[in-house]
Amino acid sequence: MKLWTLHLLALYLLFQSGLSQTVVKSLPGLPGDLPFYLESGYIGVGELEDVQLFYYFVKSERSPKDDPLVLWLTGGPGCSALSGLLYEIGPFTFDYEKSTRDRPILKLNQYSWTKVANIIFLDQPVGTGFSYANSWESYNLNDSVSASDSYEFLRKWLKLHPEFLSNPLYIAGDSYSGVIVPMVTLQVAKGNEAGLKPKMNLEGYLFGNPFTNDDSDINSRVAFAHLKGLISDELYESAGINCNRDYININESNVGCVDDLKVVTECLENIYTANILEPNCMPQAPKSTVVDTWDPSLINQDRSLLLLPTMEAPRAWCRDYNYLCCYIWASERAVQDVLHVREGTFEKWVRCNRSLSYAYTVTEVIDIHKELIKRGYRALIYSGDHDMIVPYVGTLAWIERLNQTISRDWEAWFVDEQVAGFGFDNNLITIVYYAIFLRSNPFHICNRQGSGTHGSRIQAQGMFSDD
Known part of the structure; x- marks a missing residue:
């Protein structure tokens, strides 16, 4: 050789x-x-x-x-x-x-x-x-x-x-x-x-x-929505009884459960799930059935960049718009080099x-x-x-x-x-x-810092101490 x-x-x-x-x-x-x-x-x-x-x-x-x-x-x-x-x-x-x-x-x-x-x-x-x-x-x-x-x-x-x-x-x-x-x-x-x-x-x-x-994470969304006032007491109690507090293994022949979850879904479909206090600017993906809506495999559905703001038609600030910056930056050859x-x-x-x-x-x-x-x-x-x-x-x-x-x-x-x-x-x-403390922000094409898990931030100080 x-x-x-x-x-x-x-x-x-x-x-x-x-x-x-x-x-x-x-x-x-x-x-x-x-x-x-x-x-x-x-x-x-x-x-x-x-x-x-x-x-x-x-x-x-x-x-x-x-x-x-x-x-x-x-x-x-x-x-x-x-x-x-x-x-x-x-x-x-x-x-x-x-x-x-x-x-x-x-x-x-x-x-x-x-x-x-x-x-x-x-x-x-x-x-x-x-x-x-x-x-x-x-x-x-x-x-x-x-x-x-x-x-x-x-x-x-x-x-x-x-x-x-x-x-x-x-x-x-x-x-x-x-x-x-x-x-x-x-x-x-x-x-x-x-x-x-x-x-x-x-x-x-x-x-x-x-x-x-x-069981704990997906099912808890209904209880969380109730605690935050996103669904009524009556709907929460009715869904809990009709669905037996199980919103994952849904029997589509259970009309009461399906009907209640349809209403729950309608109440929540325009909420930004990563942080319910922030604007939701992404279009909702069409759901064929209630079962699809509560499918655990969709827990990390990423809707980023489906709809991006433009300088000609600015929209309200949304956290997802921040991700545009990382797509541009990480795709640059100079960055990769x-x-x-x-x-x-x-x-x-x-x-x-x-x-x-x-x-x-x-x-x-x-x-x-x-x-x-x-x-x-x-x-x-x-x-x-x-x-x-x-x-x-x-x-x-x-x-x-x-x-x-x-x-x-x-x-x-x-x-x-x-x-x-x-x-x-x-x-x-x-x-x-x-807790999350919000400030009003002017719109920018690449806007404010995303901060922490699903849109929140916790500071480093004390994270690794014995306290």
């Missing part, structure tokens, strides 16, 4: 191995050098490392060697890590006042969790963001594959970054990652118990508005990939939570109090099934001497609810 052929083969194997890490010094749209450490890269997982998972890593701006290490898994499934990084907990976001349709501008995020933690933002499962596979078979996904790939990624990442092995480790995420986060956490725990290397300093896990199971994204590995960047071939094989993770509690791991669960996608009342319902003793009763917590939410401690589990 000729020497040049050997060189090409070596380059090909290196490319396929996923051993690709780049320190990013600056970003298009953000003036000057980055005031924090940002790394991006690929790590190969699975058989022959066929799956190449892309990640962003930001060091803590406080004390990287001492602060916790967090693996952040955005929900979906199929929503890019950039969604969490840009709109929720990352160190930079969009400056909507200065951005235009052609030129998104970035600014630093004063509420970033990277003020107090090292965070890995992972594009998972494969087919999400910039992650890709070399064979089509690897795109056949389910919950177990997603969790196993994320766990393998973390092991390999820590082998490449051994300086973080002693840092307290937390697995975190939001929305549908409420299924994946505890699965990955348990795999880390069992891996440590089995003596797998590297041993990880696992402390616990945390997530926001986490999807856990259909800085991040060292591999050309030809994906057709088009999307915030949430709804074309994944994904099987929802795990129906609930209550037993996994119980296993983690037995092992003594800490958990933090936080919920926006106006989120109807995964309502806090459903989260409360499955937490009660854990049968834990309350160690600190319901009480308010404060930010700047103002009540910001409420919460309680349930033995090793801390539950936090937080």
Whole structure:
């Protein structure tokens, strides 16, 4: 074999191995050098490392060697890590006042969790963001594959970054990652118990508005709507009796239940479910039956960019319009070059990939939570109090099934001497609810910052303390 052929083969194997890490010094749209450490890269997982998972890593701006290490898994499934990084907990976001349709501008995020933690933002499962596979078979996904790939990624990442092995480790995420986060956490725990290397300093896990199971999360939407005054007392009681409080397994021959849920659906169809206080500007997808309306598989229906504002016909501000900026920014070749994204590995960047071939094989993770509690791991669960996608009342319902003793009763917590939410401690589990304070905004083509789970934000301060 000729020497040049050997060189090409070596380059090909290196490319396929996923051993690709780049320190990013600056970003298009953000003036000057980055005031924090940002790394991006690929790590190969699975058989022959066929799956190449892309990640962003930001060091803590406080004390990287001492602060916790967090693996952040955005929900979906199929929503890019950039969604969490840009709109929720990352160190930079969009400056909507200065951005235009052609030129998104970035600014630093004063509420970033990277003020107090090292965070890995992972594009998972494969087919999400910039992650890709070399064979089509690897795109056949389910919950177990997603969790196993994320766990393998973390092991390999820590082998490449051994300086973080002693840092307290937390697995975190939001929305549908409420299924994946505890699965990955348990795999880390069992891996440590089995003596797998590297041993990880696992402390616990945390997530926001986490999807856990259909019974508590989907069914609780009716109770949530009633609590918030979106449906009447009479309709709530009638639907509860006629449907036996089961709004998922609907018998279409049960006329009373079907009729009640039709009215419930009509009451809620123009509500922005991610934050019921905000405008709903997206067109509603036609629903053929009541059963379709309450189908759990539609929990993370992404309607972004179905209808975008124009300068000629501005509409009221909507949170979904903010996502236009990330589509423009992440699709720029200059951005992809800085991040060292591999050309030809994906057709088009999307915030949430709804074309994944994904099987929802795990129906609930209550037993996994119980296993983690037995092992003594800490958990933090936080919920926006106006989120109807995964309502806090459903989260409360499955937490009660854990049968834990309350160690600190319901009480308010404060930010700047103002009540910001409420919460309680349930033995090793801390539950936090937080309020949303709205300001009126002028319309902009790329508008205000999205903030936190399903349109809410919780600050980093105190997230990893012993309080």
